[in-house]
Amino acid sequence: MTHVALGITGASGALYAVRTLAALLAHGATVELVVSDYGRRLLRDEIGPEAAIDRLATYVTSRYGVAVEPGRLVVHSNRDLGASLASGSQGCEAMVIVPCSMKTLAGIAHGLSRSLIERAADVMLKEKRRLVLVPRETPMSLPELRNMVLCAEAGAMILPAMPAFYQQPKTIDDLAAFIAGKILNGLGFDQQLFPAWKGQ
Numbered sequence: 001m002t003h004v005a006l007g008i009t010g011a012s013g014a015l016y017a018v019r020t021l022a023a024l025l026a027h028g029a030t031v032e033l034v035v036s037d038y039g040r041r042l043l044r045d046e047i048g049p050e051a052a053i054d055r056l057a058t059y060v061t062s063r064y065g066v067a068v069e070p071g072r073l074v075v076h077s078n079r080d081l082g083a084s085l086a087s088g089s090q091g092c093e094a095m096v097i098v099p100c101s102m103k104t105l106a107g108i109a110h111g112l113s114r115s116l117i118e119r120a121a122d123v124m125l126k127e128k129r130r131l132v133l134v135p136r137e138t139p140m141s142l143p144e145l146r147n148m149v150l151c152a153e154a155g156a157m158i159l160p161a162m163p164a165f166y167q168q169p170k171t172i173d174d175l176a177a178f179i180a181g182k183i184l185n186g187l188g189f190d191q192q193l194f195p196a197w198k199g200q
């Protein structure tokens with residue numbers, strides 16, 4: 001079974017994270033979840049108390065109809081640098097950080113490993129595994145742009161939270177599904193979250 005690490009940090013766009021979590025679980029992946037302090041705040045502020053970490057599995061089931069069997073969603077503390085995700089010997093094949101704050105992006109770009117999210121991302125880079133970063137900030141400063149280049153040069157996929165409109169989205173969920181679909185592709189999964197472009 002595929003194990004995927006999912007980091008949620010304090011950038012706007014908590015819905016992208018929840019939609020991605022639901023899609024990964026629906027694909028049969030086991031998700032190793034790490035949420036920063038500000039990621040927890042954004043889940044609460046942008047979605048509501050029903051999306052708090054200890055209620056997230058129930059929320060995903062009620063919103064997206066995805067059953068979360070025991071053991072399929074493992075939550076780690078972002079302060080636990082001794083967690084399995086901190087080592088290259090652990091079994092996560094891929095990692096996504098969605099949304100990815102400029103602070104966490106900077107930490108990954110410079111290999112700081114200050115938190116479990118940053119350390120797990122560093123592990124993905126050193127082990128040459130898939131790492132998808134979903135930054136959300138606008139406009140971007142020159143240091144932020146340079147940090148994205150550093151991460152891309154190190155092997156990460158930079159997948160900005162930039163939903164497209166060619167599929168004529170009708171709802172906010174359609175926009176979130178587009179980004180979640182792109183993330184699943186970036187992690188190496190097939191997905192049907194948005195219709196493929198068929199040409200003119």
Ligand SMILES: Cc1cc2nc3c(=O)[nH]c(=O)nc-3n(C[C@H](O)[C@H](O)[C@H](O)COP(=O)(O)O)c2cc1C
Pocket residue numbers: 008009010011012036037038039045100101102103104136137
């Ligand atoms: C309501 C709110 C919205 C924020 N939105 C963003 C954002 O879109 N992008 C970003 O890079 N930082 C954003 N921040 C700032 C980050 O949360 C802050 O830099 C934090 O230290 C990030 O820490 P983390 O990466 O450990 O989650 C926001 C903060 C708050 C309180």
